[in-house]
Amino acid sequence: MxxxxxxxxxxxxxxxxxxxxxxxxxxxxxxxxxxxxxxxxxxxxxxxxxxxxxxxxxxxxxxxxxxLQISGNYGDSQKIWIDSANRRFVIARTSDFARTNPDIFSFDDVITIEKVLKEEQEEQKTKDAQGNEISYNPPRFEYSTSYHVHMSVRNADIADDIRIELYREKTSGTYHDDEFFRYNELTNEAINTIKPGAISEETFREQETETPADTPRRYVCYIRCRNCGALIEGPAIPRFCPECADAITLEDIGVIDTETGDILV
Ligand SMILES: [Zn+2]
Ligand SMILES: [Zn+2]
Incomplete structure (x- = not known):
């Protein structure tokens, strides 16, 4: 041969x-x-x-x-398209389903579904006079938090687990922007649409909207680094702990009721 x-x-x-x-x-x-x-x-x-x-x-x-009767979708590049009337969904980048033939899943096919957040940093490079890649001085980084959905499905025709990235918050600054919470809420909503109650999470954003704008702020966002215990007052949320440089994620963020001193979240 x-x-x-x-x-x-x-x-x-x-x-x-x-x-x-x-x-x-x-x-x-x-x-x-x-x-x-x-x-x-x-x-x-x-x-x-x-x-x-x-x-x-x-x-x-x-x-x-x-x-399919698509009633909504979640995601930026890869999207989950929901048919809520028939409790089904497909995963596709565009609505041109005829071209890619995305697999139809029933909500009932989903055995496990979870949210996975990934923090990444990538150094941005420049070029010297000879065209070689070199670091900026001081070094510059681009930071991203990506929101993934991992699921296992009961479908005899498909063997692999499904892992998709729905959203990515990207910035060269050292603070998280509004998308950090918005993407988190949308990812939670997508998961809870497919499997109601799979994600139960109170976020700072929900607490904040309970306080009318013209009253003194009763709730304060705080960040407690799980790595070193440092307490940082919000509302701006640093990407990294100023004490130990550990990545700050949703689990580090909470709300204090300043009238009672209770930690709410
Ligand atoms: Zn062939
Ligand atoms: Zn720390």
């Missing part, structure tokens, strides 16, 4: 090129047939038989897409 032996697709019979296809345990899949698979379908250890079954499911899914 030479490296350049011609291979043929076990499903459609077309020639399998060097790129974009897939090796099966008992055959080969061409680029075009591979493109029809769900992105959440495992690419490992599939057989001609499991591919045939999966492609039949994908065809039925494509037909069912026209019955």
């Amino acid at each position: 030479g490296l350049f032996d011609t291979k043929y697709c076990s499903i459609c019979g077309n020639k399998v090129g060097l790129l974009g296809g897939m090796k099966l345990d008992d055959g080969h899949l061409c680029k075009d047939c591979t493109a029809k698979l769900s992105p959440y379908f495992s690419r490992r250890h599939q057989t001609v038989d499991t591919i045939r079954k999966h492609l039949a499911y994908r065809e039925a899914n494509a037909k069912a897409l026209s019955s």
